[in-house]
Amino acid sequence: xxxxxxxxxxxxxxxxxxxxxxxxxxxxxxxxxxxxxxxxxxxxxxxxxxxxxxxxxxxxxxxxxxxxxxxxxxxxxxxxxxxxxxxxxxxxxxxxxxxxxx
Numbered sequence: 001x002x003x004x005x006x007x008x009x010x011x012x013x014x015x016x017x018x019x020x021x022x023x024x025x026x027x028x029x030x031x032x033x034x035x036x037x038x039x040x041x042x043x044x045x046x047x048x049x050x051x052x053x054x055x056x057x058x059x060x061x062x063x064x065x066x067x068x069x070x071x072x073x074x075x076x077x078x079x080x081x082x083x084x085x086x087x088x089x090x091x092x093x094x095x096x097x098x099x100x101x102x
Contacts, residue, residue: 026088
C-alpha cells in the first residue's frame, strides 16, 4: 500500500494568484486568532476580532465573501486545497520559528 501511494504522480499545476492570496489571508487569519486566544472578555474579544478581520480584509483587498467563496472553491478541489493549506501552514511554522529565535 505504501509503495502505491509513494509512486503516484504528483499533480502538475501551479498555484493561481487567488491561491497565493488565500495563503497570505490564511496566515493572517491564524495570526489574528492567535492574538485573540488569551482574551477572556468575550465582548472585547469579539470587538477586536471584528477590527482585526476588517483590517486584514483591507490589507489583502478582499472581503469575507471572497474568503468564503475561495474556501468553497478549494473544497471542490482537494489536491489544490491541500497545496494551499500546506503552504499556509509552512509559512505559519516559519513565523513561529522566527519568533522563538528572538
